[in-house]
Amino acid sequence: MTAATRNQVLSLYMRVFRIARGWQSTLPQNTEGERQYIVREAQTLFRQNQQLTDTESIKKCIDECVARIEIGLHYRNPYPRPIHLPIMGLATQKGRKLKAQQRMRKQANPVYLQSHDEDS
Amino acid sequence: TARDGDRARQRALCVRQLARSSARFSSGNIAVRAAAAPVLSNLRPFSFVASSQRTRWIEQTRITSSVGVFCRQYSDLPPLTLETIQQRVMYVLKLYDKINPEKLATSSHFMKDLGLDSLDQVEIIMAMEDEFGFEIPDGEAEKLMSPQEIVHYIADKNDVYE
Numbered sequence: 242m243t244a245a246t247r248n249q250v251l252s253l254y255m256r257v258f259r260i261a262r263g264w265q266s267t268l269p270q271n272t273e274g275e276r277q278y279i280v281r282e283a284q285t286l287f288r289q290n291q292q293l294t295d296t297e298s299i300k301k302c303i304d305e306c307v308a309r310i311e312i313g314l315h316y317r318n319p320y321p322r323p324i325h326l327p328i329m330g331l332a333t334q335k336g337r338k339l340k341a342q343q344r345m346r347k348q349a350n351p352v353y354l355q356s357h358d359e360d361s
Numbered sequence: 362t363a364r365d366g367d368r369a370r371q372r373a374l375c376v377r378q379l380a381r382s383s384a385r386f387s388s389g390n391i392a393v394r395a396a397a398a399p400v401l402s403n404l405r406p407f408s409f410v411a412s413s414q415r416t417r418w419i420e421q422t423r424i425t426s427s428v429g430v431f432c433r434q435y436s437d438l439p440p441l442t443l444e445t446i447q448q449r450v451m452y453v454l455k456l457y458d459k460i461n462p463e464k465l466a467t468s469s470h471f472m473k474d475l476g477l478d479s480l481d482q483v484e485i486i487m488a489m490e491d492e493f494g495f496e497i498p499d500g501e502a503e504k505l506m507s508p509q510e511i512v513h514y515i516a517d518k519n520d521v522y523e
Contacts, residue, residue, distance in 0.1 A: 251483055251499075255483055255487070255499055258484070284480075284484075291480070
C-alpha cells in the first residue's frame with residue numbers, strides 16, 4: 242500500500258462523509274435513514290477491506306467506491322443495485338458445472354458489488 | 362441534541378445582551394423592548410433593570426423621543442476563545458465511542474496513544490467540521506493528530522488571539 246493509494250482512500254472516505262452530510266433523498270422521510278445508511282455502509286466496507294495489501298485489489302476497491310458514489314449521486318439512491326444471476330441457472334453440488342457457474346457469476350459481478358459477499 | 366441545546370443557549374445569551382444594550386441606547390417605548398425580548402420569558406427581570414437605566418439615560422441626553430426607534434437585532438454565535446474551542450473539541454472527542462474518555466488528554470496522539478487508525482481520524486475530523494461549521498481541506502486534515510493540534514488549527518482559521 243503506497244502513500245498515494247492511502248491518500249486516495251482517505252480522501253474517498255472523506256468524500257463519502259461529505260456526501261452523507263448533504264444528502265437529500267427523493268422522499269423526505271427517507272433522508273435521515275439514507276444518510277445513516279451511507280455512513281454505516283462506508284464504515285463497514287472500508288473496514289472490511291482495510292487489510293488488503295496488493296495494489297490490484299486496492300485499485301479494485303477504489304474503483305468500486307468511485308462507482309458507487311457516481312451511481313448513487315446520479316440516481317439519488319445510495320443502495321447498490323442487485324443483479325440477476327447469469328443465464329446458466331443454479332448447478333447441482335457436484336461436477337464441473339459448479340466451477341463454471343462460479344466463474345461465470347464472479348465475472349458477471351459488476352464493479353460496484355465487489356465487496357459484497359454473494360448470498361447464493 | 363446537546364449541541365443544539367448549547368447553541369440555543371449561546372444564542373439566548375446574545376439576544377439577552379443585545380436586548381439589554383438596545384434598551385439602553387434607544388429611548389423607545391416598551392414595545393421596542395418587548396420586540397427585543399421576544400419569546401424568552403426569563404427576560405422579564407431585565408426589563409426592570411433596563412427601565413431604571415432608561416430613566417437615567419433619558420435624564421442625561423435626549424435622543425429621539427419618537428415612537429419605536431427600532432434597533433436591528435443581529436444574532437451570531439458568541440466569539441470563540443481558546444478555552445471554549447478546547448472544551449468543545451474535548452466534548453466531541455468524549456462523545457466518540459471509540460475513544461476511552463479516561464485516557465483522553467489534550468496532548469494525546471490519536472494513533473499512538475489512543476490506538477485509532479486513519480479512518481477513525483477522518484471520522485473525528487468530520488465531527489469537528491460539523492461542530493465548528495467550516496470545512497477542513499483534505500491535505501491539512503491528515504496532519505491533525507492530537508486534540509491540541511486541532512485546537513490550534515481552528516484558532517488559526519478563526520483568528521482567535523492567543
